[in-house]
Amino acid sequence: MSLASPLREVASQDADKEVPTDPYQRLRQLLLGPEQTAIAGLQQRLDKAHLRAEELSRIIAEAIVLRSRRDHALQNALNPLLEEALRVSVARNPQLLADTLFPIIGRAVRSAVANSLRAIVESLNETVERSVSWDALKWRLESLRTGKPFGEIVLARSLRYRVEQVFAIHRETGLLLAHVAREAENARENEMISGMLTAVQDFVHDSFVETEGAELDTVELGEFNVWIQHGPEALLCAVVTGTPPRELRNALQRTLEELHSNFASVLSQYDGDTESASGMRPLLEACLVGQQPREGKRTASRAWLWVALPVAGLLLALGVNWMVRRHRWNQAIENLRAEPGIVLTSEENVWRGYRLTGLRDPMAADPAEIIRRAGVDPAKVNARWEQYVSLDPRFQLPRHVAEEKARIERQVILFRVNSSQLDPEQLLRLDDVENSLRSLQGYASASGRKLEVEIAGHTDPSGQEVKNATLSQKRADEVIRALTDRGITVDTFSPVAKASQAPFEWKPGSYVPELSRRVTFRVLMHNERK
Amino acid sequence: MIQKKVCMIGSFGVGKTSLVARFVRSIFSEKYHTTVGVKIDRKVVEIGDKQVTLVLWDLAGEDALTTVRPSQLRGASGYILVVDGLRRATYETALDLQGRVGKAIGPVPFLCVLNKSDLRERWEVTEADVEALQQRGWPVLYGSAKSGEGVEDVFQELTTAILKVPNVRDDTASEATPRGI
Numbered sequence: 001m002s003l004a005s006p007l008r009e010v011a012s013q014d015a016d017k018e019v020p021t022d023p024y025q026r027l028r029q030l031l032l033g034p035e036q037t038a039i040a041g042l043q044q045r046l047d048k049a050h051l052r053a054e055e056l057s058r059i060i061a062e063a064i065v066l067r068s069r070r071d072h073a074l075q076n077a078l079n080p081l082l083e084e085a086l087r088v089s090v091a092r093n094p095q096l097l098a099d100t101l102f103p104i105i106g107r108a109v110r111s112a113v114a115n116s117l118r119a120i121v122e123s124l125n126e127t128v129e130r131s132v133s134w135d136a137l138k139w140r141l142e143s144l145r146t147g148k149p150f151g152e153i154v155l156a157r158s159l160r161y162r163v164e165q166v167f168a169i170h171r172e173t174g175l176l177l178a179h180v181a182r183e184a185e186n187a188r189e190n191e192m193i194s195g196m197l198t199a200v201q202d203f204v205h206d207s208f209v210e211t212e213g214a215e216l217d218t219v220e221l222g223e224f225n226v227w228i229q230h231g232p233e234a235l236l237c238a239v240v241t242g243t244p245p246r247e248l249r250n251a252l253q254r255t256l257e258e259l260h261s262n263f264a265s266v267l268s269q270y271d272g273d274t275e276s277a278s279g280m281r282p283l284l285e286a287c288l289v290g291q292q293p294r295e296g297k298r299t300a301s302r303a304w305l306w307v308a309l310p311v312a313g314l315l316l317a318l319g320v321n322w323m324v325r326r327h328r329w330n331q332a333i334e335n336l337r338a339e340p341g342i343v344l345t346s347e348e349n350v351w352r353g354y355r356l357t358g359l360r361d362p363m364a365a366d367p368a369e370i371i372r373r374a375g376v377d378p379a380k381v382n383a384r385w386e387q388y389v390s391l392d393p394r395f396q397l398p399r400h401v402a403e404e405k406a407r408i409e410r411q412v413i414l415f416r417v418n419s420s421q422l423d424p425e426q427l428l429r430l431d432d433v434e435n436s437l438r439s440l441q442g443y444a445s446a447s448g449r450k451l452e453v454e455i456a457g458h459t460d461p462s463g464q465e466v467k468n469a470t471l472s473q474k475r476a477d478e479v480i481r482a483l484t485d486r487g488i489t490v491d492t493f494s495p496v497a498k499a500s501q502a503p504f505e506w507k508p509g510s511y512v513p514e515l516s517r518r519v520t521f522r523v524l525m526h527n528e529r530k
Numbered sequence: 531m532i533q534k535k536v537c538m539i540g541s542f543g544v545g546k547t548s549l550v551a552r553f554v555r556s557i558f559s560e561k562y563h564t565t566v567g568v569k570i571d572r573k574v575v576e577i578g579d580k581q582v583t584l585v586l587w588d589l590a591g592e593d594a595l596t597t598v599r600p601s602q603l604r605g606a607s608g609y610i611l612v613v614d615g616l617r618r619a620t621y622e623t624a625l626d627l628q629g630r631v632g633k634a635i636g637p638v639p640f641l642c643v644l645n646k647s648d649l650r651e652r653w654e655v656t657e658a659d660v661e662a663l664q665q666r667g668w669p670v671l672y673g674s675a676k677s678g679e680g681v682e683d684v685f686q687e688l689t690t691a692i693l694k695v696p697n698v699r700d701d702t703a704s705e706a707t708p709r710g711i
Contacts, residue, residue, distance in 0.1 A: 196570045
């Protein structure tokens with residue numbers, strides 16, 4: 001084909017356009033016409049901003065999607081702009097944001113308040129439960145001693161629960177991210193369990209809860225609890241036996257937050273490759289807290305021993321003390337009952353002491369002394385003794401001696417004024433004294449004692465005291481002489497000159513002179529060995 | 531180890547559970563279907579030197595009373611649509627389901643299994659119906675839960691397709707076009 005025919009074709013096509021007359025120009029147009037038109041079009045598109053914008057608008061959405069898939073540069077670049085735009089928007093028209101937030105803010109607040117209230121109630125329950133227990137006291141002390149918060153100590157020392165397994169589950173897919181357990185078990189099932197846990201949650205949520213943001217956070221089955229913490233990208237499920245404390249929930253929440261901050265890119269891009277999430281295991285392992293309840297009980301019982309031992313010791317000491325005192329008291333009572341001249345009619349234990357009532361012969365031994373000898377403090381005994389005369393043969397002789405002694409000591413030999421002569425009627429009284437003295441001397445000799453008779457001469461207060469002293473001596477000597485003449489032999493006669501020092505007083509200050517001029521007797525028995 | 535969530539979807543009684551029962555390990559009983567609405571099984575597939583664990587969400591069959599919950603589809607890397615060759619209604623349901631699932635989770639790989647291939651002579655689903663599916667771009671496989679025929683292929687093919695999808699998180703479920711194999 002010749003060149004002319006396409007040229008003609010071009011010429012005919014461009015017939016309506018202005019045809020340059022210059023042959024060179026014509027040739028250029030013929031050869032480069034379409035390119036020139038295209039270049040002019042391109043130039044126009046580049047020069048005119050509205051055309052570029054129109055063009056960009058067609059691809060910008062796709063471009064953003066593509067770029068944001070590749071990396072986060074676009075998000076980072078836009079972030080300050082968006083923040084500033086939001087700030088300006090709020091400053092200009094706060095109502096707009098308020099209206100936008102209105103449908104969700106109520107829910108958010110309700111959810112937050114409900115959560116806080118539930119936490120408060122739970123912690124209140126536990127506080128009440130624990131604040132009165134021995135453990136609580138111990139923990140408070142430990143908290144004071146170590147400066148750690150009380151809650152932390154409670155978590156560490158609450159020995160009634162154990163975290164058996166922890167699952168980290170990808171929220172969107174329900175796929176397992178990582179799993180740790182105390183005991184090795186079938187790892188294959190965990191993938192199904194984590195899926196099923198997610199499904200059950202969805203089921204509960206779809207079936208019963210309308211509220212957005214409400215989540216299933218506890219599954220309880222007997223002593224098994226599954227505690228679930230929810231994060232935006234992942235869930236943390238702890239399988240716990242026993243009764244876990246509220247603090248465990250906080251610990252799980254902290255771990256979940258750490259997972260989100262340390263593995264943000266893994267979580268947002270998770271494609272089911274567990275290798276990428278294997279770094280989570282140490283964090284999960286830290287959640288396997290708690291101890292065997294059995295160990296807890298053993299510790300508790302040891303602690304109890306520290307209290308029980310001293311208490312038991314104290315009780316034992318008290319018991320022994322009581323038995324010893326009881327024994328002594330019984331001994332005292334026995335001795336009192338055996339004692340002649342003492343009749344016990346009642347005895348009883350009273351608060352911090354004893355009460356005794358009974359009869360006592362004046363000749364009988366001193367009951368206080370008997371009680372003291374048995375080892376009982378007489379001050380603790382409130383005793384009331386009625387006097388009586390015992391017919392016990394052991395009292396006959398002593399009673400006789402006492403009677404004779406009293407008889408002698410009642411006797412008074414009277415004298416006339418300024419005289420030491422015994423009047424005949426006084427001799428009758430002397431007979432009486434003589435009889436008694438003989439009886440006493442016999443008793444003293446038989447029982448190996450010494451009989452001393454003190455014979456005191458007295459005068460009335462008239463006259464000189466020197467003379468009275470001589471006179472009173474004479475009176476005493478006269479009586480001794482008379483008794484000696486009658487053949488009375490006592491171990492010792494002790495004359496005493498009392499002069500007018502001990503006048504006979506009818507009543508204080510009014511002595512009777514006739515009765516003051518006298519001789520009186522006092523009988524003393526001495527143990528010979530002394 | 532790589533895990534992928536895969537949903538089994540189809541009308542009530544098409545044999546979703548039977549289809550996988552012989553080839554998967556399950557620790558949950560059939561009761562879960564009627565209570566929780568889903569039973570989860572696990573199937574390990576080897577593609578080349580890669581071991582992939584499919585976590586199979588065997589959803590309760592779609593019928594007048596139950597519908598597929600979007601929350602159960604969330605995060606699935608792929609799904610298997612099961613049709614009972616003996617009942618044409620299940621074919622219609624599958625068409626409807628595919629549209630809804632595509633909207634819910636976006637264009638992820640899927641397979642359509644025509645079940646009960648051992649009773650082919652009694653099928654209500656015709657060759658023309660199958661061709662119509664293929665023309666839509668659906669990958670269609672025949673399977674029989676009874677004989678086990680084709681079941682391994684179903685998982686192999688779906689897993690291969692899933693692994694080919696570039697590793698990006700697809701938040702834009704706007705593309706309604708199916709992405710069959």
